[in-house]
Amino acid sequence: MWRESGPVFRALWIGVLASNVGTWMQTVGAQWLVVGEPDAATWVSLVQAVTTLPVLLFALPAGAVADALDRRRLLLGVQGTLFLIAAALAALTALGAVGPALLLVFTFLLGCGQALTLPTWQAVIPEIVPHEQLPAASALGAVNTNLARSVGPALAGVLVAQFGSALVFGLNALSFAVFAVALLRWRRPADRPAGRPEHFASALRAGGRFVRWSPVIRRILGRVLFFVLPGSVVWALVPLVARQELGMGASGYGILLAALGVGAIAGALLMPRARRLLRTNQMIVVTGAVQGVALLVVALVPVALAVVPALVAAGAAWMMLVSRMNAAMQLNLPNWVRARALAIYQLVFAGGQALGAVAWGQAAEAFGLRQTFGMAAGLMLAGTLTVRRWPVHTHEDEDHAPAVFWPEPHLMLQPHLADGPILVSATYRVSGADPAAFVAAMQELRASRQRTGATQWGLFRDGADPARFVEVYLVATWEEHLRQHRGRLTGEDERIEERVIALADGPPEVRHLLPAEHSD
Template identity: 70%
Template sequence: MTTTASPTVSPWAPLRRTVFRNLWIAVLASNVGTWMQTVGAQWLVVPEPNAATWVSSVQAATTIPVLLLALPSGALADRFDRRRLLLAVQSGLFVVGCVLTALTVMDLMPPPLLLVFTFLLGVGQALTLPSWQAIIPEVVPRDEIPSASALGAVNTNLARSAGPAVAGLLVAHIGPAAVFAINAVSFGVFALALLIWRRKPRTPASHPEHLGSALRAGGRYVRYSPVVRRLLGRVVLFVLPGSVIWGLLPLVAHQELHMGASGYGILLAALGVGAIAGALLMPRIRDLITPNRLVALAGVVYGLALIVIALVPDRYAVTAVLVAAGLAWMTLVSRMNATLQLFLPNWVRARGFGIYQVVFAGGQAVGALLWGQVAQSSSLRVAYLAAAALMLLGTVTVAWWPIHEQDGTDRSPAIFWAEPHLMLEPHLDEGPVLVTAMYRVDEKNVDAFREAMEDLRGSRQRTGATRWGLFRDGEDPARFVEVYQVPTWAEHLRQHEGRLTVRDEEIEEKAAALARGPAEITHLLPADGNADRNTDGNSDGNAGGKPDSGH
């Protein structure tokens, strides 16, 4: 789905909101510290033997934790208070940053140990990203989300501009320990902003999810959401080859352009300047360029930039094309991010972004290792040319594998199913539960009904169903029976109590309109389950539950 902001919404509008502004500034401080940390860590290992492997390993050690932990982090963020989770994580990162600084000052930081601390900081990043992304729709209205997403890109790329430039100067004149110390302080700044934010207490879920079931529910949602799957696919095709810049730029600066730490900072700043320019142009870009054309344009620009970096060893030419590459990177990533923000319903938003971060970080981590090995075994030029070829090939695929474009649909929660009234009261963990819906459909509506039910199938599976089927009565052709299975009774109650959206309601109403009256619903429980009879004295309770007009 692609939803664009109204042209009247200023790209700066979210910053007028106090909570968003305070958190945005805090995240900026944290991002600046993170980029300074990356520059310090990478430059610390540049003099080492096998520098290409060590440099790319630093990048991989930062992103691999996101690959491993982003999805569990998203599940935690959907289950617990997101503010408190972020506060705990930032406090832990502050401690890790202080220890890293102290050991570096004492000259007790060999490359393997540096990778361990880099990995720990990456763990904190993995726990932070889904919660932060999921919080944004809580603090800005829906029509400002695209602007908030663009401001997130401005934030990241201001950090890419300022962080590396400052870090380069500090590393050159003081040493890496100085940037490690600033990074530690940045975590404290983020924690302070979270303490100031007086978020309204979150209403506890009626039926909270266990971590395992929450993970499965998040994966199931993405599996049965073609829009999200296609977005993730496009991200992989862009990030995997695009990561060559982030992974090997220190070596380009050092070996090809003969620039020091401050020069490397300038190159990263060029990327940041291009990204900031792209963020400022995003409202106009959204009005003029469709998402699929944007994917194609960004891929071509980025691919050509990689070719120039490979073939033109001139610091001015490389700096110029890095501005263009930064603009292309930001416009595509920001567009994918905003689309996902608007599409995902609140109940699964952090888990959806956890999966997004897994894909994004996975592309970066695999790319960093891949291009590092290519450069180590052949040359930087070969690595950049191979990445450019892969980028352009991936861009071509948009012709037959485009992003699904949909007009704005309402993803807000909708509670429209009738409360189930059963003669047997199942335990929450009892299951599986088989839900049936019986429809009567006139022959003239059969084809349209079948098509509508395919849309309904996706809704059922995204919100909890593990199996689904539609059957027609051979003796009574007007009678259709929808059957779907949910793992537990608690999982089915979550469908009743907040997983469904207005869009799901529209899909269900479309199918129901083609039938003769409302569907007749039954809930079938395991015959050997531990359900208790109601105390109404009825001794012949139906194990399948009481027929109802709602789920």
């Protein structure tokens, strides 16, 4: 299967690489365009913030759209729009008509396109790559991002110094066209999952509910936030480090960002060995410590010969942590909610960068660059120390493939799809097992119910018959409950339910209670 999908993945990977290189060139060109303005620290950090802020606004809606529509067509439409926006920015910059405020507007629009692209592309990968190859594909995705982070800034630094930012913006426009061509060559199968797409609002709620009731996903998101908030100081303020602390020009700025990219590529090459030698939480500790020390070097030793190697180490640590968390997300997500959950991941990741960029920019204005990097280093090391209290358990061996194991409900009354709420009850007899063990197993089942559609859940014991337990849960609509029957449950959900049944006297008696006003 990998042989069949390999050429498709390779072509799209190259297209994404071109787009990522263009995006990094765009960022360098935009930041250098405002680095000579009054209050440069604020303008530079605002460019970084406005680049990632759209993810906060549109990532989750984009994930819902990507789970409902043809992802190839969606990506094609977005790339075409981004091409037009980037081309207009290049033309206006060449005419000298772009000031800082207008530059932020264009940067925001390009960020909106990226907010739509990121979760859609992430959700496409499992359609192309076999499940067992997802960790390798995730690592290649990290290589892609960080190769672009290495090549893009270095190339942009040279081009900006020689020709100005307009040329860089034009090349960014062409990069979107390259990705569009790769998408045109991909022939996505036309068959779609059975059933109609989810309504937009209910799809958003379902995505948020899934993440809320997935402890593994919540821990991954929390760990990303602990790392990205202090780590974002590098991406926000490295232009000022180049100019104010090291006395470098645009090409020197490109060298510093290239050092980050080179380190990230080195980290990607080390990932297979690190994955074998270090468990997830050990990886978190090591990468956090390396990143914290690198930030301290920038704060305490503002010399190029020390800063460049420190940024190489920081790039490696950044890539290894992000790649590990991204792979854990991919392996712990079922297909039905993949784009939405990955959109929330992107929201946390980019939101942490945006908020961090603004905060570190203001800190640099108030306290100075060196003090700001010192504060970020302290925050990074403090966050790393929380691993013992809040570890990440990824459970990558769990089965998240769809599993249809509930029987179809047989009702005398036929509800409409929009009817609701629906009250589902399941009556168990627990006469031979330990009731406490059964209740504990039911708490795990509760999370399964609420991940897949239940809005409320309860477990009750009959006072007149202590062996009789009744589980009840509410689902918003009949259609939402049918989705539980026909595709939302996974092999892991089936394992949880089998454990509950093993502790009871057999399968439960299930009843579906419909709204009385719609029962005739």
